[in-house]
Amino acid sequence: MASGVQRRVYRVGLLGFGVVGAGVVDALQRRGDLIERRTGLRLELHRIADIDLERDRGVRVDRSLLTRDAAAVVDDPAVDIVVELIGGTGAARELVLQALQRGKPVVTANKALLAEHAEEIFSAAQRSGADLYYEASVGGGIPVIRALREGLVANHIESIYGIVNGTCNYILTEMERSMRPFQEVLKAAQQAGYAEADPSLDVDGTDTAHRAVILGSLAYGFPIAFDKVEVEGIRQVTPLDIRYAGELGYRIKLLAVISHQGGGIVVGVHPALIARRHMLASVSGVFNAVLIRGDIVGDTLYYGKGAGRLPTAGAVLSDLADVARNLHFGAAGRVPALVRHDTYGEVRSLGQTYSRFYLRLSLPDRPGMLAQVARILGEHRISIASVVQKEERSGEHVPVIIITHATLEAGMREAVAEIDRLSIVGAPTVRFRIVDFD
């Protein structure tokens, strides 16, 4: 620092006093001393902005700290670090940009903002020179952003597979446990507080896609455009498929998949069959895990609670400690928000990737039916690894499970469309990718 005496107290302006915001206040009150002993620096809550100043959040704060004017908190010269926990891409976007423009460091948990406005936000951070930290945006309390930004700095990232939405993982785990259908389990999850009243952001995969964009942008060194991410949610997963997958040694998980293939990178979100013996298959309930494959370190995996008041607050506090350390040492920008190194700059379609597939066809229980399906698959150069006909009869149709060898996804899509046009088919074919992690 230019000044002679280094400061030891850093003042925090908190934007958004919701569940996570109250968690940050709570955790800071309980662990501020510990952080001070560990870092030598004191984090002091200076202002809290929220539109609702009356609601009881279960934490005690001096009312004089509260204000409705978030912009004034950002501009308050006494505020050293801005914590943005408003969420969404409206006011949060403007306030984060405002802080960065004024050279003020920002800690945020806002995955939608970082994913949908990656180019704008990361460019603003780069121009600003101020720190932008966002550990809480992916994997809640799991320090996975830190691992990717710093711990794996010597690695080209080959792939990332993430279970990063606790709501979906909870629903899939419960569906497997109880063998009840999606809608029923969703309703129970909503009652238990594990799913929102409007669950679409979670169950349709959008939230997972936000996190995929953040992980992929960090891994590959350029802001990935959110609209390039192909997304499937979990509404189409049935207990029947969970059971059949289980009989074959697999579990169905909603995965964020990021990898580089043939000179470009692929970012997608979809349910996938993964072998039960794989670590990711053991991730149950609201837990999250991210498997990162680096070319030097090999596979590493990070596991923990992906959401919740305190885990997320813990991630925010670790960012605050980092930012305060950087302020103390005059080391803003020590770890840039996003380093552009563009290892693989092009985002490719999932259609151009290869994987094995699980297909569940609805076919009449008569000779020769499978031959028609096999012919179509063969014409699309899709090689069958195994076929099992199941007992569950639905009218004259029975389920037939086909596992394929690795095949081009585009060809699989065409083949399934063609199969579903056959008059013998009783219901649209169900298709899930099998992820082999190799």
Added chain:
Amino acid sequence: MASGVQRRVYRVGLLGFGVVGAGVVDALQRRGDLIERRTGLRLELHRIADIDLERDRGVRVDRSLLTRDAAAVVDDPAVDIVVELIGGTGAARELVLQALQRGKPVVTANKALLAEHAEEIFSAAQRSGADLYYEASVGGGIPVIRALREGLVANHIESIYGIVNGTCNYILTEMERSMRPFQEVLKAAQQAGYAEADPSLDVDGTDTAHRAVILGSLAYGFPIAFDKVEVEGIRQVTPLDIRYAGELGYRIKLLAVISHQGGGIVVGVHPALIARRHMLASVSGVFNAVLIRGDIVGDTLYYGKGAGRLPTAGAVLSDLADVARNLHFGAAGRVPALVRHDTYGEVRSLGQTYSRFYLRLSLPDRPGMLAQVARILGEHRISIASVVQKEERSGEHVPVIIITHATLEAGMREAVAEIDRLSIVGAPTVRFRIVDFD
């Protein structure tokens, strides 16, 4: 920094050109450009010291870099950062202390040094003001030290459970797979290069204990004395117990266990039964994993390759990047090697802890035998949860498996000693802890 123009090139003096040393050279040659793009800083290999200058390590280095004089490398004013990969507590200790005394930052993978001379080394780092980084000392390429030092800064650590010795985990995994005895599997592991010619450091638990000391010291904020750690290795694990444990839903793993209980902390190394559905039970072969329970974040788990040339080199390079960033910003000491905060300053005996136990007794297949055992257990206030008599007969004796409820370890030790003095007992009782993670 005081000077006007900040440096962008930092010179590395490498001490020890063995397997990991060659890995660091290799990784730096291959990924130095990537690290430079990500950090803006260039790491340059300036000198390499080793006693053997002739052996081919499979990497190309300019012979003019090589020297037998490690102390001269440390003292070379052109060397900005010292990397210590000699290992052991002899020359390595002196060289690390020498570097720190001269205010020169050190990166080391030396777990024996940090564990057996924790007080001396961490004190020297504190006095020095120079950085001491040691990510590679625990968990190879897994960024678990970083998680503990920085990511979980807001947490009191409640417990740590680690599978941190790849050799032991490989042997236990192979014993389960093949149901062959320890000695046979050890021999195969030695032939495959997964175990040393003298395996005792690994299989007797010393290496795991080194890592337990490092993790525990970081978690609880004081250097834990190595001789306070109670250590059991895996020589006494048999395929029979692995099978019986499996039938009961458990797997046997060698665990480093660090926790705080009743105002003190406990650090131990021992084989333990863990539920097969738990994430740690899925860690197989040479992989490592560390489960850290923080009071804010809950459980987080870190998994990856715990050893090997490149994974370990990757961890060394991430430390080098960190140290170079700190030099660049004049931020040495940004993250102290060990912050003394002494949350729980006393190390207690495992004997004072509670856990469930698995006992395998060798009893005659006659009525009334179990009653004698049950009486002794009862006298030591040990409550039996289940008893199973097995078929495998050895002479007139049969194995009897007892699972107890949670009980004081000291009492269990006494009870087992008393049981083994009974004339009816055919062989010493086998006793393993069951770790429940709750």
